[in-house]
Amino acid sequence: MKKSKNRLDEMQEQKMLKIEHDGFWIGFAGLAIVIIIQVLYYGLENCRDYILGEFIVFLCMGVYTMVGCVSKGVWDRRLAPSWKVNLYASLLAGVLGGTLRFITVWHEYHLLWSCMAVGVIVGIGTFILTFGVLSISLFAYKQREHRLERELSDEEEDK
Numbered sequence: 001m002k003k004s005k006n007r008l009d010e011m012q013e014q015k016m017l018k019i020e021h022d023g024f025w026i027g028f029a030g031l032a033i034v035i036i037i038q039v040l041y042y043g044l045e046n047c048r049d050y051i052l053g054e055f056i057v058f059l060c061m062g063v064y065t066m067v068g069c070v071s072k073g074v075w076d077r078r079l080a081p082s083w084k085v086n087l088y089a090s091l092l093a094g095v096l097g098g099t100l101r102f103i104t105v106w107h108e109y110h111l112l113w114s115c116m117a118v119g120v121i122v123g124i125g126t127f128i129l130t131f132g133v134l135s136i137s138l139f140a141y142k143q144r145e146h147r148l149e150r151e152l153s154d155e156e157e158d159k
Helices: 008-044 048-073 083-109 114-158
Strands: none
Touching: 008 048, 008 083, 048 114, 083 114
């Protein structure tokens, strides 16, 4: 299929990129909210069939964004690429994951100590998994950034 010529000027292109950016993040956050609401409403064991489609799309969007950013040498607009940021993000994910699991177990069994134990275990597991993935991503980002800077300096020396 033949690609058509871009008919947007620079200002329109920037506006289009902003619209697409906002649309992506609205969709990403919307999918996350819908998945959480369905898990809370149906319970974790009963909702697997209901959330499969949303979860696959959510996962694909997340993986694509992470791989795309790391491969292009981009981390985030606001957050610095550091271990401290990874730690805080992982703590937040662990607390949210543990709380969500606590609520779903409480909804089914109403056993406080069991719910707390499951919530803590899931929270710790989520923290470890998130921190691991973010650490690997940070390492890959730093390697890619270093490689891009080296290529740029090599091009400047050639001139």
